[in-house]
Amino acid sequence: MKNYLATLGILLIIAAVGWQFKNKFFSTPCAEPTPYNLGTFDTKFNISKKYFLDAITEAEAIWEKPSGLDLFVYQPEDSSRDVLKINLVYDYRQQATSKLKSLGIEVSNTRASYDSLKEQFEKLRESYEVEKAQFEEKIAKWNRGPRNNRSEFEELQSMQDDLNEKADEINAMVVALNRLVATLNLSVEKYNTVNTARGESFEEGVFYSDGTRRSIDIYEFSSREKLLRVLAHEFGHALDLPHVADSKAIMYELNQGNTLKPTQADLAALRAKCAE
Incomplete structure (x- = not known):
């Protein structure tokens, strides 16, 4: 009987932990704001932390204002494993x-x-x-x-x-x-560098999640507008939004639009995610 109660107790603890894990990582992103803070900040971009944080705040508002939802919250002192880290990484792209x-x-x-x-x-x-x-x-x-x-x-x-x-x-x-x-999906041979060799893929930013840790890495931008759009795009992925077909949308696969407002396709994807 004691062994049975001990086993039952262990199973209840595992179930409770599993339920907390499920709520923490698989609940709808609209239920409560996603906490984020600044991770790696490379000074070679020649911008200040304030400039970057202001851009992050603006990108956050791109989703929050039209939806009326509080989707993200800046928590600089949050050191928990699941906080969304936003990194500015300088490499060959920038x-x-x-x-x-x-x-x-x-x-x-x-x-x-x-x-x-x-x-x-x-x-x-x-x-x-x-x-x-x-x-x-x-x-x-x-x-x-x-x-x-x-x-x-x-x-x-x-x-x-x-x-x-x-x-x-x-x-x-x-x-x-x-x-x-x-x-552009062009049928041409890859161009080669001189005096060096590179085989990296080109992405302006990427959202990464392994189920316990999440991050947004920003690699390249040519203007503040491009920075805002790539941040907003990766924020969308942090909300678990997919790419959409509208070429003007924030969540289009390419950063080629010239607007900082979500399109109807963007908002429809957000509404669908919030309804889950």
């Missing part, structure tokens, strides 16, 4: 975007933008190959000589610096071109 922006090149998810960037890339790549051949020829000549001419050495150093700068520009274009190839 580096490429920043480089193109410094060159006055704005990229949009259109075939016209792809064709224009491809033309600029091909011209720059051709120029790079010519200058690289000239540099290698001069290096070979330098190595055959006494290698003690200061002016020749400085000329070679200057040529190498120019080539490295061109390589950075080419590689930034490659990242953008490969993203456009995937986004």
Whole structure:
């Protein structure tokens, strides 16, 4: 009898824990606001934490205002495992975007933008190959000589610096071109970088959940509007919303819209999720 009661007690504890787990991770996101706070914050984006947090608040309101629901709540001191962490992560994606922006090149998810960037890339790549051949020829000549001419050495150093700068520009274009190839579903070969190798996929942001931990990672944005849209999109995934077919929607699979208001398709997806 004692063994039976002990076993029953253990089963009741397991059931209670399971019920709490179910309520915590599988309840409708509309029942109570999702707590979030700031995780990783990379300063190489050259924005302040206040700027980023203000953008997060604005993105949160994109869903809350039209729905009239309190969907998210900022809790900076919350250290629980299930709190939604929002991370700003600087890598090759933002580096490429920043480089193109410094060159006055704005990229949009259109075939016209792809064709224009491809033309600029091909011209720059051709120029790079010519200058690289000239540099290698001069290096070979330098190595055959006494290698003690200061002016020749400085000329070679200057040529190498120019080539490295061109390589950075080419590689930034490659990242953008490969993203456009995937986004526009173009039947072309993948573009290759120079002096480096990359095989990463291109995503501006991603929502991640393993059932106990959740995070939003932001990798790239070219403007505040793009930052707000990618944050709002990933907030949508945090609400368990799927992608929708409306190309102007926040939850469309591509960040190509120019509005910061949810479309009817967005709101319909939210209503459906809240009704579950």
